Amino acid sequence: xxxxxxxxxxxxxxxxxxxxxxxxxxxxxxxxxxxxxxxxxxxxxxxxxxxxxxxxxxxxxxxxxxxxxxxxxxxxxxxxxxxxxxxxxxxxxxxxxxxxxxxxxxxxxxxxxxxxxxxxxxxxxxxxxxxxxxxxxxxxxxxxxxxxxxxxxx
Amino acid sequence: xxxxxxxxxxxxxxxxxxxxxxxxxxxxxxxxxxxxxxxxxxxxxxxxxxxxxxxxxxxxxxxxxxxxxxxxxxxxxxxxxxxxxxxxxxxxxxxxxxxxxxxxxxxxxxxxxxxxxxxxxxxxxxxxxxxxxxxxxxxxxxxxxxxxxxxxxxxxxxxxxxxxxxxxxxxxxxxxxxxxxxxxxxxxxxxxxxxxxxxxxxx
Numbered sequence: 001x002x003x004x005x006x007x008x009x010x011x012x013x014x015x016x017x018x019x020x021x022x023x024x025x026x027x028x029x030x031x032x033x034x035x036x037x038x039x040x041x042x043x044x045x046x047x048x049x050x051x052x053x054x055x056x057x058x059x060x061x062x063x064x065x066x067x068x069x070x071x072x073x074x075x076x077x078x079x080x081x082x083x084x085x086x087x088x089x090x091x092x093x094x095x096x097x098x099x100x101x102x103x104x105x106x107x108x109x110x111x112x113x114x115x116x117x118x119x120x121x122x123x124x125x126x127x128x129x130x131x132x133x134x135x136x137x138x139x140x141x142x143x144x145x146x147x148x149x150x151x152x153x154x
Numbered sequence: 155x156x157x158x159x160x161x162x163x164x165x166x167x168x169x170x171x172x173x174x175x176x177x178x179x180x181x182x183x184x185x186x187x188x189x190x191x192x193x194x195x196x197x198x199x200x201x202x203x204x205x206x207x208x209x210x211x212x213x214x215x216x217x218x219x220x221x222x223x224x225x226x227x228x229x230x231x232x233x234x235x236x237x238x239x240x241x242x243x244x245x246x247x248x249x250x251x252x253x254x255x256x257x258x259x260x261x262x263x264x265x266x267x268x269x270x271x272x273x274x275x276x277x278x279x280x281x282x283x284x285x286x287x288x289x290x291x292x293x294x295x296x297x298x299x300x301x302x303x304x305x306x307x308x309x310x311x312x313x314x315x316x317x318x319x320x321x322x323x324x325x326x327x328x329x330x331x332x333x334x335x336x337x338x339x340x341x342x343x344x345x346x347x348x349x350x351x352x353x354x355x356x357x
Contacts, residue, residue, distance in 0.1 A: 106295065
């Protein structure tokens with residue numbers, strides 16, 4: 001019994017110690033010249049959806065909920081964000097080559113069509129990220145149309 | 155009661171243990187914006203089938219890249235996502251081995267335009283063995299990249315056929331390259347294996 005007590009105490013101390021190791025937050029108010037909204041004429045309706053459902057993991061400016069300061073949640077989030085930005089970063093969209101931009105635009109439409117994005121675990125914690133069918137339709141149409149206009153201007 | 159507390163505590167530490175390792179890689183990634191390349195390097199170790207001869211000899215491995223693409227195309231035509239993924243990973247490995255010094259200056263620009271995109275599609279196809287429709291979405295764009303790559307670097311000494319199927323890509327149509335004149339549709343597979351026509355012969 002005292003052995004179990006020892007374990008509980010050790011774990012509690014580990015848990016508290018963990019709280020002191022906080023990853024750097026992905027926060028930047030600065031809107032780069034390469035920002036998605038700077039390089040394309042993105043309608044407000046689209047922008048709002050993207051900010052609401054995508055930007056937390058796919059931009060340089062995440063919105064952090066209160067529990068994001070508790071470990072190990074913060075580490076998991078930092079990893080998600082880093083992975084997300086690797087694949088697609090709206091803040092840095094203009095730095096992709098023209099061809100890659102087209103690929104990304106089509107990729108966004110496909111991911112939404114296949115219901116792969118936003119990912120389920122994120123939607124679970126962020127009800128606002130759940131997209132209505134009409135919103136999905138709007139995003140897909142706009143992404144595909146933009147991709148097509150870029151391909152034809154090439 | 156004790157058991158519950160103990161269970162909860164164990165769960166917390168397990169989670170922490172799982173994440174402490176990845177946390178380091180996160181930091182490393184953030185410091186290196188071009189982690190794409192390092193990822194490709196990792197995947198390189200998973201595949202040893204592609205020969206090193208082309209890169210070692212200082213020649214651009216156009217033939218190897220095309221071979222990888224055709225293997226991928228044939229896997230998709232057979233509705234085989236596993237083989238497609240393996241071929242995708244092999245392509246990533248081939249692309250990662252490319253020595254930039256082997257690319258002539260006048261071809262550098264078109265190579266740079268295609269390289270990142272092509273690698274990314276290969277990575278996605280490699281990572282999605284269980285999702286053949288997702289692999290096919292990337293294959294549409296990869297085929298465009300390959301067509302341009304062949305335009306720049308030639309067909310590697312192999313006659314290629316540029317095929318087009320109007321029903322692929324949700325009815326918007328898509329192209330692909332093939333080594334045989336007979337149509338073997340990689341987008342529709344067994345559903346409509348012979349949908350498409352040869353648009354161009356690249357000799």
